[in-house]
Amino acid sequence: MSSSLPRRVEPLEILDDPYPTYADLRVAGPLCRFGPGVWGVTRHADVTALLRDPRLGSEFPADYHRVSGGGGPATQLLRRILLYRDPPAHTRLRRLVGKALTPAVVRAMRADIGAIADELLSAAWERGEFDGVAEVAYPLPVQVICRLLDLPVTAGEELRQRATDLGRAFNQIVPQEAGPRADSAATWLREYVSDQLAGRRADPGGDLLSQLLAAEDHGDALTRDEVVDNAVFAFFAGFETTVHLIATGLAALAADESQQRRLREDPSLIPAAVEEFLRYDSPIQGVARLVREPVELGGRTIRPGRVLVLMLGSANHDEAAFADPGRLDITRHPNPHVAFGGGAHLCLGAYLAREEASAVLGWLVRRGATLRSAGAAAREPGSPFRGYARLPLRFTTV
Incomplete structure (x- = not known):
């Protein structure tokens, strides 16, 4: 690994634009030190391979979660959802949950998604000026996931705030002030979903909660706690990353009128534009993996028990994989971004996110x-x- 070091940058500078720092890190080497026992993986080829490497796992020891976020309700929920489980538990949960969130389910929602987007954007059009986050990027996916779960849209704002508070528990180190709110949100969301499930058992419908209750494969079904925890996660995952995909996409377009003009001239570029938004400013910048067997990278052997952070945002701006990666290009092809992860943990909600952004x-x-x-x-x-x-x-x- 090269001994050259990236320039020192301030936290606010990284928050505003992390990509120059990522470029410095890629030049310095394929690995960068994040902290004791934690390494970041900077380059596209390595990240892509490691996302599918069975030597890495997503199921962390209880002690890791306690250090990261404490041992409260939010931490306990995280340890039970499919995102932080390894095979065979992950394989089973994904198979059963996946039966309730398929591309066919999303396609059946296409007209509803379009109608919600039309209502929100038409209202913004009438005002002329609007907040792309509060008035479009948040309410669209929240309303969609409420319909998928057959939850009252009137509860959407409180559900969103609770889920946003829970989202802080996904930090590698949960900020001290965010921990109690995440715990409170986890408890409230589990109780809310439990109450909803009681009604679904008595009168099941075609919604996602009813499908999770009914999901079965060769006699195997989800337990009550598995339904509750993964329904909470489905609500959170069903809107949180999509919010940021839509918002960063709108911001990128607003800064580049030539790309807007190209899109109007050729609407068939809409799917490619969504993929470019995902690459250009990925909502998820990195995912942590636990090393289960030795991994050789950058002249180092990463031992079991260490953590690798696969830097998706850096990989998606790697010059070795993308020509002129700092430029928004809605015609980019191929576009092998890793914004949705990969391997066994490829995002279950990817199809829904793409549909809403489209x-x-x-x-x-x-x-x-x-x-x-x-x-x-x-x-x-x-x-x-x-x-x-x-x-x-x-x-x-125009």
Whole structure:
């Protein structure tokens, strides 16, 4: 590994734009030190391979979770959801949960997703100026996941806030002030979902909760706790990363009128544009994996018990994999980004996220609207995701 070191940068500089720092780290070597026993993997080829490497796991010891976030309800929930389980438990949970969240389920929701996007964006159009986060990026996926789970849309705002508080528990080290809110949110969400499940057992429907209750494979079914925990996770995962995909996509478009014009001229580029948004400013910048067997990388042997953070954001800007990676290019092909992870833990909600982002772009194309910045945007601090807290935008006609 090279002994050269990246330049020193301030935390706010990284929050605003981490990609120059990632570039320095890739030049310095394939590994960077994150802390005691923790290494970051910087390059696309290594990240791609390690996402599928069975020597790495996602199921961390109880002590790791206690150090990371304490031993409260949020930590306990995280240890039970499929995201932090390894085979065979992960294989079983993913197979059963996957039966309730398939591409066919999302396709059946396409018209509803489009109608929600149209309502939100048309209201923003009437106002002229709007907050892309509060008025579009948050309410769209929250309303969609509420419909998928057959939860009252009127409860969406409280559910969103609780789920956002729970999301702080996904930090590698949970900020001290965020821990109690995450624990409170985990308890509240589990109780809320439990109450909803009682009604589904008595009168099941076609919603995601009913399907989770009914999910069975060769006589195997989810336990009550598995349904509750993974339904909470499904609600959280069903909107949180999509919020940031939509917001960062809108921000990227607002900063590049030529790409907006290209999209209006060729609406068939909408799917490729969504993939480029995922690469260009990935909502999930890194995922942690526990080393279970020795891994050789960068002239080092990473021993079992150590942690590798696979730096998805850095991999998606690696010059060895992407030409001119700092440029937004909605025609980019191929685009082997790793924004949704890979291997056994490839994001179950990827299809839904793509559908919702495509609905937003479809509306912009049909309306012939040009997006521009309407003021200073603010990044979301203290979040394990890369997104915006505020995104002032305005519409103009072509």
